[in-house]
Amino acid sequence: MTQQVTFTRDELRDALSENDLTRLSAMLHGADPGEIVEELRRLRGEDRAIVFRLLSKDQALDVFERLDHPTQGDLVRLLQAHETAAVFEDLDPDDRVSLLDELPAGIAAKLMRGLSGGERELTAVVLGYASGSIGRRMSPEVVTIPIDSTVGQALGRAKSRALEAETIYTLPVVDQSRRLLGVVGLRDLLAADEASPVRDLVVKANTAQATEPAEVAARRCSELGHLALPVVDHEDRLVGILTVDDALAILEEAESEDQARMSGTEPVRGHYLATPLSRLVRSRVVWLLVLAIGASLTVQVLEIFEATLSQMIVLSVFVPLLIGTGGNTGNQAATTVTRALALGEVRGRDWFRVVRREMAVGAMLGVTLGGLGFVITGLLYGLGIGSVIGLTLLTVCTVAATVGGTMPLVAKAVHADPAVFSNPFISTFIDATGLLVYFGIAKLILGI
Template sequence: MRTDLPTDDPRLDALEGLDPSTIASALNRAAGEERRAAFRGLPPAKAGKVFGLLEPSSQADVLQALEPETRRAFLDEMEPDDRARLLGRLPEEEAERLLQVLTQEERALTMALLRYPEGSAGRIMTPEFVRLHPAMSVADALAAVRAGERRAETIYFMPVAAEDMRLLGTVDLAALVLADEASTIADLASTDVPAVQATDDQEEVARFMKEADLMVVPVVDEGNRLVGIITFDDAMEVLEFEEGEDFARTGASEPIQRPYLSVSILRLVRSRIVWLSVLAIAATLTVNVLGAFEDTLESVVALALFIPLLIGIGGNTGAQSATTIVRALAVRDVRPRDALKVALREVETGLLMGVAIAIAGYVIVSVFFDGAIALVVAITLVAICGLAALVGSLMPLLARKLSIDPAVFSAPFVTTIVDATGLLIYFMVARAVLGV
């Protein structure tokens, strides 16, 4: 399937023959002016479909190229949750300006979502759904579905609520269609319905929906009153976004939150320079350790040859442990209260790996160097692997306990710490074994 933007046509008319998702994928990767020119060249009917599939950053960009009436039409046609996601990622002044072009009804729906904290379930729920009453007959319910289908985001699962909007259960469309028309919704409703609070963390809600295999989950306020629903596609977008953030931070970088080729060089620099500077400062610990043991290195020059090997193995061991625990935290396999269990498992794992590598290392090193040096390297390998696994496992758990993103304390940061402490262990072992 062709997804690259043609470059021989300034209006990019060749995009007209592609399907909307392919066009949206191409526009997401394009530079700003090229994207705007391409979008202006699309037929109106296709432009609306493409707009709905664009990333929020791309949507904000193409809106600048539209006439006021067209801009208003596109914004009005968006689902309230998609519109809130778009406006929530824009500067406050720009978001306010776009809110003012909406109809009064759509502005009220959007502002209701924007009042919830960023990252909460309320930000990704839709307030447009078909709500059924328990006393309704099946015939009346089907009529309500037909009447509300155009505005509702989904009709496959519908919440059942009392007059005061207290959530009572849910009914799926298949059960409604197959039921006797004289039956009531109370007869069909499933009361064992999982619901989430509007203030719950949206990543936790998304993972819950994935684990429970839920297509729709009702959202309630503190009084158990129905305020919206979250659909599976919106939940998966949250997971994709959060996993992208975690992946970026495991590499000591801030997420760029938009397609790579559409990001300027300066933005790439800004996303990386802060953590790179932090790690550079942290790396001075390694320099200080080397300076403190300068006399030891001068006495036994051969020790210097194994420094890259030891800090490399220690850093990689810590990175493996940290990555494993960050992932386990993300999918809720472990929690901060499991710290002792996790630490014991990881230390045992690290020591076993260290012993295996140390045996092989001792044999190889003793062939070319004195047996005492081989012993120093072997002992250090065992110790550094155990330490690295311990540090790599505990730092993400500590971060979660402190409400910090565990990915921040992942591979690069752990590697830097293990480098310094590993060298300290190495020289202390060398002094004890070699007597220098």
């Protein structure tokens, strides 16, 4: 057994800064691949390429497969074509396509031309599907079992392709036209008599359409608890398979993207410490500009009611409280409904039920918060101010929850990302609306 050599981050950085390749090579020899991956993701530019060049062939393939796709893409751009050709050839077709999506067209075409005929054909199958579809993320390397096989023949077929296939634990059973008839588990095959026909062990298969969204298919695979989900075309012909580890990776990417957009930024792919500052700025600046423009509505509302504020300065004290409460209420509703959409608990046709529920929730929250606001501000500033605050909180919470719950459904209806319509935009909208409600109630009750 090869002894696993460990090194500290400082030792690696010192060797790189001193350009001591002999010491660096000794550190990497026999080192844990996971440790090398972590350090590569933290490094930038030529340092990353230098470390990768010093790895043995087996180490290089193992490490490269463990890297996320943006880091793989950055590494390929730094290395010479001949240095990446062998690694690219050994990748699985779905991983190969994900890497190609990260590369400039010229480099991608050059790598594709360097593939062997069989690997190029498998990669082309995955490339043929639209970005974002499960066909783009599936593996076309599937062990299929003909329906007229015996158990012994099926086991032999699985054993002969065990090293090249994505998985052999779930085996699709097909007819002569490659139409999917069901699946059979490896455990069931091992437990059966080798002379038994496979058709006696076949069970109905849950499938994914190759053109459906990757996140939808991945969530179905995860919820069903399957090790793999066959992927079929519109004629139920088998085109690939989605394994549970790939499904979980897709869901993790989707969750990271949703969390970033709910916070008003584009997701940063790759390791944070190795991401160029320019890319971090680009991921945030557009959203900040959009939100700044939206926030100008709040300023305009304040200007409209400037005379009202000048007559009763105390009203300005409660502005942050009211718009903050409204924004938080809307964000809570949006986050809840966005999650329900992602899990399939809510669909577009449920919009009326969602609106009704969120309106009721908002009203109940408004009664609770408004009641407290009425009592506290009434004691401190008089019943008039207390009534204004209480009614404003009741109205703002109801409106905010209703709008927050509706926006993700509107986004879904127009085929946009629900997370984009969530927290930042809702906060801006509720700020302006809340001020209009606040000053309108104040003028009505206080007569100013």
